Amino acid sequence: MNPSKFRRAYPSASEPAQSSSDAIWLLPNARDSFLLVRDGEQWMPPKGSRPHGSTKPAHLLGYLDDVPCYGLEVDEIEPKSIPGEARFFGLRELYGLVPDEYYAVAGYAAQIMAWQRASRFCPSCGSIWLQNDGEWGKHCDVCQHGAYPPVSPCVIGLVHHGDRILMTHKAGWGPRYGLVAGFVEPGETLEHCLMREVREETGVLIQNPHYVASQPWPFPHQLMCGFFAEFAGGHIQVDGKELDDAKWFTAKDVRTGNPTIPPPLSIARQLIDSWLALQP
Ligand SMILES: [Zn+2]
Incomplete structure (x- = not known):
């Protein structure tokens, strides 16, 4: 979240969270679906004073353009307690549905609320x-x-070789291919993790990994660290377990929709789009 738009808040014994009449309410259920209300053509988190129904504690998450944002876990039945048209949307569905800053706050809310649920006992x-x-x-x-x-650091890498990029496929993805990605393990740098993941998943060797951008990925709590890297050798060989295919695709392949590429919310897509912009 852009710190110039969103100022974080933290639990404080001296200043307990207080509801305010102009607050923004992030209302996830226990499965991280968020209750939104229809505001004209737009779906948005409810605004105003604390919604009725949930007896759980509300958590002050921070201030979006100085408006307080609260997280409050609600039950499935609670759309009935919200005036107007209301329904639940999965966190992934919020991308593009609500303004980007609200999607970012919802992702943060999901992680803090999950933490509060799961951290009651040592x-x-x-x-x-x-x-x-x-x-x-x-x-x-x-x-x-x-x-x-x-927060779990992960790497994701766009491996390029001339006018082609390495893309990977998992069982059940249909026509969609993605980029190599994986969790950083204890004792690894991000660069070493990427080299290991690409080799383990595809048999390909890489060189000169360089960092491009990062993205919080609240499913459930990764920090995706995006890299470009150059092909350095090896032949594609997938293990048939984590991946069922990996292939080199040209810019033309990708631009013409073969394969289908990841959706715009993902850093994978942003890396692919950045690379395409550099291709003739
Ligand atoms: Zn203990």
């Missing part, structure tokens, strides 16, 4: 975990174990 000794003051972290007074909302 995972080390089972005691009640206590909220840290002034941050989202929790701690245990019995064994001193503490933690923060998880």
Whole structure:
């Protein structure tokens, strides 16, 4: 989230979260679908005072252009308590449906609410975990174990070789191909992770990985780190488990829709579009 648009807030013992009459309400259910209301032609999170129904605690997430944004978990039945037309949308469906800054706040809300649900007990000794003051972290007074909302770094790489790029396919994806991606493991740099993932998934060797951009990916809590890298050798060989195919495609292939490429919300698509813009 652009920090010039969104100012984060944190739990505070001295200033408990207060509802305000002009707040924006991020209302996920336990499956991260968000309750939106129809506002003319647009679907938006409800605005105003706290919606009726849920007895759960509301969490002040921050301020979008100085308007407070609260997260409040709700149940499936609660569209009935919202005036006007209301329905649930999955988090992925929100992209393009609501303005980008609201999609970003919803992704953040989903992660904080999931953290609050899953962090009630110390995972080390089972005691009640206590909220840290002034941050989202929790701690245990019995064994001193503490933690923060998880963020898992992942790499995703566009591997290019002349006028072609390496794209990968998983079972069930239909005509869509994506880019090599994977979780960073303990002890790895981002660059080493990309080299390992490309080799493990496709048998291809790469060189000169360079960072392009990153993207929070709240499914459930990855930070996608996007790279370009050059082909350095090897032959495509997929393991048939994680991937069922990998191929080189030209810019012309991609521009003409063969294969289908990832949707615009993903950094994979943004990397592909950046590379296409450099091709004749
Ligand atoms: Zn403990």
